[in-house]
Amino acid sequence: MIDTNRLINLFLELVAIDSESGDEREICDFLKQYLSQFTKDIQEDNAGASFGGNAGNIIARIKGNAPAPRILLNAHMDVIAPAKGVKPVRDGDIIRSDGSTTLGADDKAGIACILEALNAIRGHSLPHGDLLVIFTVSEEIHLKGAHALDPKHLDADFGFTLDSTGVAGDIITSSPSHDTIAARVFGRAAHAGMEPEKGTNAIWVASRAIARMKLGRIDSETTANIGIIKGGRATNIVPDQVEVTGEARSRNLEKLDAQIAHMKECLETTAAQLGATVKVGVQREYMAYKHSEQIPVIQHAVAAAASLGLEPHFISSGGGSDANVFNERGLPTAPMGAAMQNPHRLDEFLNVNDLAGAARFTLALVHAK
Ligand code: ZN
Ligand code: CA
Numbered sequence: 001m002i003d004t005n006r007l008i009n010l011f012l013e014l015v016a017i018d019s020e021s022g023d024e025r026e027i028c029d030f031l032k033q034y035l036s037q038f039t040k041d042i043q044e045d046n047a048g049a050s051f052g053g054n055a056g057n058i059i060a061r062i063k064g065n066a067p068a069p070r071i072l073l074n075a076h077m078d079v080i081a082p083a084k085g086v087k088p089v090r091d092g093d094i095i096r097s098d099g100s101t102t103l104g105a106d107d108k109a110g111i112a113c114i115l116e117a118l119n120a121i122r123g124h125s126l127p128h129g130d131l132l133v134i135f136t137v138s139e140e141i142h143l144k145g146a147h148a149l150d151p152k153h154l155d156a157d158f159g160f161t162l163d164s165t166g167v168a169g170d171i172i173t174s175s176p177s178h179d180t181i182a183a184r185v186f187g188r189a190a191h192a193g194m195e196p197e198k199g200t201n202a203i204w205v206a207s208r209a210i211a212r213m214k215l216g217r218i219d220s221e222t223t224a225n226i227g228i229i230k231g232g233r234a235t236n237i238v239p240d241q242v243e244v245t246g247e248a249r250s251r252n253l254e255k256l257d258a259q260i261a262h263m264k265e266c267l268e269t270t271a272a273q274l275g276a277t278v279k280v281g282v283q284r285e286y287m288a289y290k291h292s293e294q295i296p297v298i299q300h301a302v303a304a305a306a307s308l309g310l311e312p313h314f315i316s317s318g319g320g321s322d323a324n325v326f327n328e329r330g331l332p333t334a335p336m337g338a339a340m341q342n343p344h345r346l347d348e349f350l351n352v353n354d355l356a357g358a359a360r361f362t363l364a365l366v367h368a369k
Contacts, residue, residue, distance in 0.1 A: 001120040001123075001124050001126070001360075001363060002116055002117075002120055002356055002359045002360050002363060003116065003119065003120070003123075004352070004356045006116065006119065007112055007113075007116040007355060007356060007359050008095075008352050008355065008356075010112045010115060010116060011095070011105075011108060011109065011112040011355060012088050012095070014027070014030075014104075014108040014111055014112055015079075015086050015088050015103060015104045015105070015108050016086060016087075016088070017030055018083065018084050018085065018086075019077055019078055019079055019083070019104070020078060020079060020080075020081045020083050020084065021053070021078040021079075021080075021081070021137075021138045021139075021140045021141050021144075022048070022051070022052060022053040022054065022078070022137075022138055022141070023053070023054060023055075023078075024048070024053065024054065024055040024077045024078055024137045024138070025054040025055045027055075027077050028044065028055035028056070028058060028077060028135075028137070031058055031077065031111070031115075031135055032044065032058060034115060035058070035060045035115075035118075035133065037122070038060070038062050038118050038122060039060055039061060039062045039063075041060060041061040041062075041063075042058065042059070042060045043058070043059045043060075043153075044056040044057070044058055044059075045057050045059065045148070045149060045150065045153075047136075047137055047138075047144070047145045047148035047149060048137055048138070048145075050144075050148050051138065051141075051144050051148070053137050053138055053144075053145075055077070055137050056137060056145075057134060057135065057136045057137055057145050057146075057148070057149050058077075058133070058134065058135040059132070059133075059134055059149075059153045060132075060133040060134075061130065061131070061132055061133075062118070062128075062130070062131040062133070063130060064128055064129040064130040064131070064368075065127055065128065066127030066128060066129060066368045067129070067368070068127070068128060068129030068368035069129050069156075069157040069158065069296070069300065070129055070130040070131075070132065070155070070156040070157045071129060071130075071131055071132070071156055071157065071158065071159065071160065071300075071365065071366055072132045072133075072134060072154070072156040072158070072159030072160065072326070072331065072333065073114045073117070073131060073132070073133050073134075073159070073160055073162065073362065073365075073366065074133075074134045074135070074136070074159055074160065074161045074162070074163070074322050074323070074326070074333070075107045075110030075111045075113075075114055075135055075136075075161070075162045075163055075338075076107045076110070076135065076136045076137070076138075076139030076140070076145065076163060076322060077107075077111070077135050077136065077137055077139075078107075078137055078138050078139055078140050078141075078145075079102060079104035079106065079107070079108065079140070080102045080104075080106065080140055080343070080344045081102070082100070082101050082102065082346075083101045083102045083104050084101065085101065086101045086102070086103065086104055087100075087101075088103065093351050093352050093353055094349055094350070094351055094352075095349060095350055095352060096347065096348065096349035097346065097348065097349075099346055099347070100346070101346065102343075102344065102345065102346060102348050103340075103348040103349060103350070104348075105338075105339065105340035105341075105343065105348055105349070105350045106163070106340045106343035106344065106348065107139070107162070107163045107338070107340070109162070109338045109339045109340050109350055109355055109358065110161075110162030110163045110338040110340075111135065111162075112355065112359070113162050113338060113339075113355070113358045113359040113361075113362040114133060114162055114362060116359045116362075116363075117359060117362040117363040117365075117366060118131075118133075120363050121363070121366065121367070126363075126367050126368075127367070127368040127369075128366050128367060128368050129366075129368055130156070131366060132153075132154075132155070132156045132159075134149070134153065134322075136149065136322050139163070139321070139322055142178075142180075142285040142286070143285070143286055143320060143321075143322060143324065143325050145322075146322040146324075146325035146326065147325055149325075151329045151330075154326060154329055154330070154331040156331060157296065158296055158297035158300065158331065158332045158333065158334075159297070159323070159326055159331055159332070159333035159334075160297075160301070160333065160334060160335070160336050160362070160365055161321050161322050161323040161326075161333055161334070161335040161336065162335075162336055162338045162358065162362060163321045163322065163323075163335055163338055164315075164317065164321065164335040164336060164337050164338055164340075165337065165338075165340055165341060165343060166313075166315065166336075166337025166338075166339075167337045167339060167354045167357055167358065168305070168308065168310055168336075168337060168354075168357035168358050168360060168361035169305040169308075169310035169311060169312050169313055169337070169361065170313050170315055170336065170337030171298060171301045171302070171305075171312055171313065171314055171315065171334055171335075171336060171337075172315050172316075172317045172321075172323070172334055172335040172336070173290065173291040173293065173298060173314045173315065173316065173334065174251055174288070174289060174290040174291065174316045174317065175251070175288060175289055175316075175317045175318075175319065175320055175321065175323065175324055175335075176221065176222075176223075176249040176250050176251045176256070176288050176317075176318060176319075176320070177249065177250060177251070177253055177256050177284065177286065177287050177288040178247060178248075178249045178284075178285040178286050178320050179247060179248050179249075179256060179260050179282055179283065179284050179285065180245070180246075180247050180282070180283045180285055181245070181246050181247065181248065181260055181263055181264065181280065181281070181282050182243070182244075182245045182280070182281045182282075182283075183206075183243070183244045183245075183264075183267050183278055183279065183280045183281070184241065184242075184243050184244075184278065184279045185202045185205050185206045185209070185231075185241070185242050185243075185244065185267070185271060185276055185277075185278045186202060186240065186241055186276060186277045186278070186279075187199065187200035187201055187202035187204075187205055187238070187239065187240045187241070187275075187276045188200040188238070188240055189237055189238055189239070189240035190237075190238040191236065191237065191238075192235065192236045192237055192238050193236055196238055199238030199240070200238070200240070200274070200275050200276050201238050201239055202231060202239045202240055202241050202242040202276060203229075203231055203232055203239045203242050204274075205242075205270060205271055205274045205276040205278075206229065206231070206242045206244050206267075208270050208274065209244075209266045209267045209269075209270035209271065209278075210226055210244065210266070212266045212270060213226070213262070213263055213266045214259075214262060215246075218248075218250075218255070218259055219255070221250050221251040221252050221255065221316075222248070222249070222250035222251075222252065222255045222256065222259055223248065223249050223250075223318065224246065224247070224248040224249075224259050224263065225246050225247055225248075226244060226245070226246035227245060227246055227247065228243070228244070228245040228246075229242060229243070229244055229245075230242065230243045231243060244267070246263065248260050248263065249318065250288070251288050251290065251316065252288075253287075253288060256288075260282055264280050264282070267280055268280065285320070286320045286324040286325060286328070287324060287327075287328045288324070289323070289324060289327040289328070291332065291334055293314060295332060296332070297332040297333065297334050298314075298334060300365065301334060301336065301365065304361060304364035304365045305361070305364075307364050307369070308360060308361060308364055310361070317335070321335050323335045336358070336361065336362070336365075337358060337361075338358050339351065339354035339355045339357070339358045
């Protein structure tokens with residue numbers, strides 16, 4: 001019932017629309033127009049206004065015609081830069097970019113699967129329950145769109161986020177909590193040649209602190225990284241300021257808190273020992289979830305997989321998605337494999353057979369039998 005050609009053409013049309021995070025106006029208008037063939041109940045909120053974006057989240061409702069759970073289908077409209085003027089290249093079953101941009105299968109593969117499932121439902125008059133479709137903005141910037149969404153819109157029994165690597169039948173059952181840690185180390189500036197002893201080198205202090213940190217893979221459910229260092233003005237000035245930004249993630253909140261406390265302690269103790277000062281800020285970007293295989297959202301996905309003769313695979317993810325926010329707000333939501341490969345890279349690609357499989361799986365999730 002999935003029309004593979006229509007699905008692929010829709011995907012190609014979507015990736016050709018520029019939509020880097022915060023610049024979702026054009027794709028938002030395209031999607032509202034596309035959804036209008038299925039329902040009149042389409043809203044756009046003002047999420048973008050709260051963080052300088054030019055579009056809001058789309059919330060669309062399609063009334064059910066059969067007794068079935070109320071299901072949320074979710075994907076995000078923004079893509080990872082560089083993604084202006086994406087030129088998709090078809091190479092047999094593979095679609096990739098020309099190498100100068102990301103492809104944007106993250107997450108336009110998810111959007112295409114959802115829209116094609118709706119096409120199939122309507123075209124074949126299939127039975128389904130109430131459907132809630134939410135396309136968010138700026139997911140790639142710490143889930144800003146989902147965070148800005150009014151929770152009153154989340155009135156469904158459970159939801160599926162089409163935004164993950166993997167294929168049909170891949171069901172994400174857990175995801176970590178994620179903290180950002182941002183520190184500013186203050187030393188004292190001095191001329192590096194004439195009076196270096198009067199200075200305190202903030203870069204040296206920061207590097208000593210970082211050298212003490214446990215980073216990388218901490219354990220099976222915890223990771224940590226220092227990702228950005230910015231500071232210094234000239235080689236002949238002892239630098240008086242440096243910014244150090246990093247993150248930690250864990251599927252176990254106590255371990256996350258312990259790791260962040262450890263990173264903070266490294267910075268503070270080292271600064272104090274070496275005559276510098278430091279200001280450390282910590283921001284919780286999103287909360288972990290861990291779904292039991294017995295709860296309705298997972299059971300529903302397992303049944304959908306079985307209806308297609310697929311073996312379900314339960315996956316613990318190291319990444320976050322809009323599902324983290326919806327779960328935190330009380331709507332049980334699980335991400336599904338959406339065919340994208342190498343997301344966030346210039347060699348991002350997908351296989352059209354995987355895309356068709358993910359669309360068939362999306363349809364199976366909403367097709368009431
Ligand atoms: Zn994504
Ligand atoms: Ca992503």
